[in-house]
Amino acid sequence: MLKLGNNVTYYGADPIPYINGDLYSQIGTYFPLAIGGKSGISNARVMEKYGYIETNMIHIDIIYFFKEILNITTIDNLWFDAEGEEFGNDFFDIFYEDGRFDQNKIDVCQINIEFWKQFVNLSRKCDEESQISKLGLIEVENMDEQKTVILPKNEDQNHNLITLGIGQDTSAEERYQKKMQKLGKIVDFFGADPMVELNSEIYSRIGKYFPFAVARHAGFSNASIQKNDQNVAHVDILYFFKQILDVEKIDNLWIDAEGAEYELFEIFEKNGVLDQNDIVVCQANMEIHISEAEGHLNPNFEKQKIFMDFVKKIITEKKYGIFRASEEFHMRIYLFNFESEYCRNKY
Template sequence: YTLSFTMHRYSQYFLAILGFYALFLLVRFYFSDAYTDWIESDQDEIDLKSVTLRGDKLEIFNSWHQCFSENMMGITDSEEFWQSFVGISRKCDSQANVHLLGIVTLRNSDEMKHVLFPKIFNSGPHNLFTIGIGRDIRAEKQFRRKMLKLGNNVTYYGADPIPYINGDLYSQIGTYFPLAIGGKSGISNARVMEKYGYIETNMIHIDIVYFFKEILNITTIDNLWFDAEGEEFGNDFFDIFYENGRFDQNKIDVCQINIEFWKQFVNLSRKCDEESQISKLGLIEVENMNEQKTVILPKNEDENHNLITLGIGQDTSAEERYQKKMQKLGKIVDFFGADPMVELNSEIYSRIGKYFPFAVARHAGFSNASIQKNGEYLDQNKIDNLWIDAEGAEYELFEIFEKNGVLDQNDIVVCQANMEIHISEAEGHLNPNFEKQKIFMDFVKKIITEKKYGIFRASEEFHMRIYLFNFESEYCRNKY
């Protein structure tokens, strides 16, 4: 009996160990490239058929060129040009049947890259240069896998001034260079991803032509991917692509280019931040899991403060960090959070304050509550911090910040607001964000015209984030 009992216990131990090992293998497989390859195999079959497309490249290009010239070259206002660019570009793509080129979309975690596969079997060598890695090589791995299925090997070169994660990550597929690449060698301000997110910092960067010709000794580039995120990509940087520009002068041929621009609004907003020395306001950042909130800590002796979160998103780490900072100042903060998704949001927000299971919008309706009702419900007519992450519903909230808007009409003062402004991912040749961009532009122009709020610390990764401070309110000015 004792022997049988002992063997039974050992069998249980063995099965438990075997179960844990099987779970470990499953988890490792789930996070492996093999799992990704398996999941995306169907898409590979679709994408690889693009090599069979034989559209007349010159005919397609001439058609696109004519369309673009007719619609865009007559625009002289730079803002109008920027606003029109994507829509007209997609219109011309459609008219010229650009899809017959066989352009394939590859996806990083938060963006897309576009490529053409070589139509000639194993017409190597092939290369790909990534300037600005951003801790993400999903698209590079997708490209490698698809090219291998076509019998093509690709040599990868990646440059990013921040070795943290980028070095180990890119070395899995190619050669990593801990460098910032710019239009010319020098020192300038760049927006780079550090350990805890994007930061602005001075960075030494080297000339892109020198990088290709002298360091790599490569003058034929199949794919060039880069993000123009800093001042090193100045007004003269794009001259390299011109006829008889620096690439032509140095006999550097680039076949395909993916370039990401940080929106003009963000760059100009940050420029104005710097010129007006907003750092003197004492702005600080508090981190959520995937974003930052901007706040000014109170300067007066008032001990009671509040913070309202519209759209919790199952994350209160920034609220908790803010609470700790305020406690160190001897301040008490009343937290109020609203989110229609009760799961997890209710539990985590109730640890720090009052949770409301509804969505908040400008007008009351079937699935939302109005800001007036929210104001009365909380009995707050002075809001120190308002954080809005409404997953697209924020557009109808813009008007509450206007002079004589619903907040003014109800004698509600908002001192500080953090707002995330969502856009939709483009699909095909359509731009679903035209109306949203127009609403945002009108909102910003209205705010600037009325001179009630300042808009600072603009940032954009996919969605836009802005911070507003109420300079008109004497209460806000005295408190902060």
């Protein structure tokens, strides 16, 4: 900015004065405070001299901080790394249209928030502490990612795998098929993708291909297909499972719906639409798209909030476990159904 002849006023807040106070005071004004969605006292994870510690922390409401302490309503750049605080206290609500920023006439031009990294790190820490390696998780690769699966432990010979969003790549399905064949197992593959080009040819080699999109509700809408927006017909996922495939037990469900996955979150809820129709999903791999463009250039805060609420609900209900979170442009998670006796016995 100096090279452009522009002056920048810096304000930095962190509840740990150690090093932060000296460092930030060299460039701007330092405040020994924690900033959150609401004022109050809560348990927080903070960096001390010898690493992270859990401690009680006083949080200052971000609106109060901007308006009353800094006396500013226009912010050029907001960088927020709150060690997990961004997940709580309705923090994401402030960015919504007609949210608290809008209500208080606060304009924020550019924002960087540590969201994905926090979730991935915390999730991986839980994986390690829970010793999930004992579950027998393995990974099968396709061209740009990995799918997580648990191979069956019982004598059942018949299995299925449903792919929603093929993406012109079946290498992971083919690797899974080979592993199952070595165990003497037969897998029925069902794949749906509205992009017929190549998907029809490659998926038909291993299973049945369906040239349409599968969503929570049937309809007709604009969707992203191979980075191009097109009008697409959607088939209701319940109709797809019950009427077209005629399945009640789904061993593996792989979802890469190019943004349409958000409305599918509810199928994993306890007493949700699948439970009401006695449909069981044992394992699921899901890719969640958070940005409006590749590389996190335009993070969608409403989507972040939806994903956060989904994670909270999954954890609270204790039906599924969430494992192997990873992030590279998009978030990828693996779910296993611990509530189902069928799934526990099979895997």
